[in-house]
Amino acid sequence: MSSTAKSNVVNVLEFLDGDEYRLPTFALLDQEGVLYPGIDAPSLERDKALHIYRAMVFTRVLDERMMAAQRQGRLSFYLQCTGEEAAVIGATAALDDSDMIMAQYREQGALAYRGFSIDEFMNQLFGNDLDYGRGRQMPIHYGSAELHYMTISSPLATQIPQATGYAYGQKLAGEGHCTITFFGEGAASEGDFHAALNMATVHRVPVIFFCRNNGYAISTPAIEQYAADGVAPRAFGYRMHVVRVDGNDVLAVHEATREARRLAVEHHHPVLIEAMTYRLAAHSSSDDPSGYRSRKEEEAWRVKDPIRRMKRWLIDRSWWSEDEENELLERYRRDVLESMKRAEKRPPPPLESLVSDVYDEVPLRLQEQFDALEAHIRRYPEQYPRGARSLGIDNTDEPQGRT
C-alpha cells in the first residue's frame, strides 16, 4: 500500500526542480503607502489601525533610545526590531489577544501592541528585582504570561516545534485559540523548523508559522541560507497552506494573518507566512553590518520603511496628522527615558534567585551550595556588591578589591 496520494504513471522520464512553484508576493500598499489601484480598502477600522500604528512608533522609539543607552554603557546588550515593525505588529493585531505568541527575539513590537508597559520592558532590560525573568537572561528576553507571550529563549528555532505542540493542546482544549510562532529565515534552516511543519500538518494543528525573511542571519545573506525561492515553497513538501507577503506593508500582513488564523482555528490547517522585509539595523549591539553589506543597499530599504508607508495611508484617510505624530514621538521619548531612570535605580534580584526555579523546590544539595555561597559573600562583601546588597550588608566603606 502506498501512503502517497494517488500518483499517475508516466513513461517519460522527467526530473522536476520545483521552479514552477515560484510564489508571488501579496501586497496592498505600494512603496509610497498608497493602495494599489482597483482594490478594495481592507477591513481595518480606525481604532485598530491607530493602535497598530502607535505600537509601531513606540517600538521604533524604544529601539532608538535603548540602542543609544547601550552605546552609553548603561545596558549590556540590545537588539532592534527596526524595519520589521509592520510584519510583527500587523500579524499580532490580526490575532485574538489570548492567542499564544512564541517569538524568536526581534518581536518586541508584539508585546508593545498587547500592552506590555514601558516599565515592564525596562525591568527586563535592566534585570532588576521586578524583572519577571529575575535578571537571569540577557536584555530583550521578555516574557509575559498575562499577555500570552512565551519567554524568549536564545537557542534558535527551538520555539517552532514547541508552537506546534502548544497549538495541539489548544485544539484539544477546544476554546478556539491558536499559536503564532515568529522566526527568521536563518532559524528556518534548523532541523526544528522542518520537524515543526511536518508535525503540524500530520496532526492538523492550529498554528501559524510566521517567517520574518529580513535578508540576513547576522552576516549571512539569505542567498547563502537557501538555494530555493525563499522559505515559502517548503510548505508544499508538508502539504501546508502558504502565502508570501510584503512584510513592510502592514495592511497586507494583517490581512494575510487574519485569513491564516481563520484557516488554522476553523479548519485546523496550519499556515506558513513568509514576510519579505529587511533588518534595517545591525543584528544587535554586538554587530557592525559595514563588514558585510553596503550603505547603498541599506538606503534602498530605508525608503521602504514600513512606518513611513503606514503613516502615509493613515494621513490620506485623515486618521492621522503630523501634529499628532510629533506629540506622540515626544511623549514616547520622554516616557522611555523616565522609565529607564526608574528601572536603573532598582536593586538587583535577591540572591535566592540564583537557586530558585531550577526545580519547583530547592533541592537539599543546592541549598547547601547556596548556604556556602552566602557565607562566602559575608566574608568578602566588597567583591560581590550585588550579593552583599541583597544580604543587606552595607559595604560602601569597605576597601575595594583585595589583590
Next chain:
Amino acid sequence: MPTMNMLQAINNALDMAMASDERVICFGEDVGTFGGVFRATSHLQERYGKARCFNTPLVEQGIVGFANGLAAQGAVPIAEIQFADYIFPAFDQLVNETAKFRYRSGNLFNVAGLTIRAPYGGGISGGLYHSQSPEAYFTHTPGLKIVVPRNPYQAKGLLLASIRDANPVLFFEPKRLYRAATGEVPDADYQLPLGNAEILKEGNDVTVLGWGAQMTMIEAAVEMVENEGVSCEVIDLRTLLPWDVDTVAESVFKTGRLVITHEAPLTGGFAGEIAATIQERCFLYLESPIARVAGLDTPFPLTLEKEYMPDQWKLHDAIKASIEF
C-alpha cells in the same frame, strides 16, 4: 616574537593549517566573508577561496553531520559552532557518529581529520545561553578528544595539534580570554602535545588543577595564598579526554592535597572524575579531601553572574581549607 591575543593566535593557526594542507576546510555560521562573529576566521576566505572557507546555513546538526561526512571522505574539516551553548542540536552527530565512526566500522572508516571549534564559558554578561561550559557532556563520550587552551601560545600549538591529530577533536575556546589574553606567539608552525597536562608552577603544599579560562582564576588565587605562606603546584590539564592521570597523580603524591576548579556546575562536572581517579591512585598520600570549586548546580545566571562564578576568592578559601584541614 610577535604579541597576539587569543583570537589572533587561533586565526594564525587556522591560516597555517590551511596553507600547509589543502585538504583543510573551514566552515560554520558567519565564518566566510565576515570571518566569524568573533573574527577567528578573518581573511581565510580571501586567502583560500570560497570552496575552502564558507558560511553554512544556520543548522548545527547539519554542520557537524556535513563535517563527519567530509572527514570520512579524507578531508580535514574544521567546523565552527558559534557558541558552545549551540552545540546541542549537533549532539547526536557528535556522540553517536563522530565518536563511534572508527569503532563501529572496525576502522574501515573514520573521521580522523575532524576538528570542531566552539567558544565556551562565562564572565561576559552572556546569561544562560552565551556562557555555558558543556565539556562534561562530551567527556562522557569515548572516541572524542577534548582540548581547552588557556592562552594565545597554547591556543595556536594545541589547535594545530588538534587539526593534525588522527582523531576527532572538540576544541573549546575560552571566549572571555579571546581579547583579554595576550602573549608572545611564535610565527613558526609548532604543535603542543595532546593528552599532556602542564605543570605551570612547582610547589609543595597543595596541587591546584584547572583548564582554560579558570587558569586565570587559579593564578590570582595562588598569588593570594602564596602571600600567606602556602606553596602551590599549579597544573593546566589542557586535554580533558584522554586526560593525563600520571602528571596529576605524581603531583598529588608530593603535595598530598588537590583542589580542582571548573566553571560548569559541580554535579556531574569533570572534577568529579578527576577526584575519583586521584583518590584511587593516591589514597594513602592524601592529607585532606580533594576539593572542587565549581559553578552552582543551576543554569548560568546573568545579573548575579559574579556571585555564581568560581572565582579567585572562592578558590582562595578552598585552598586554605585544604591546607588547614
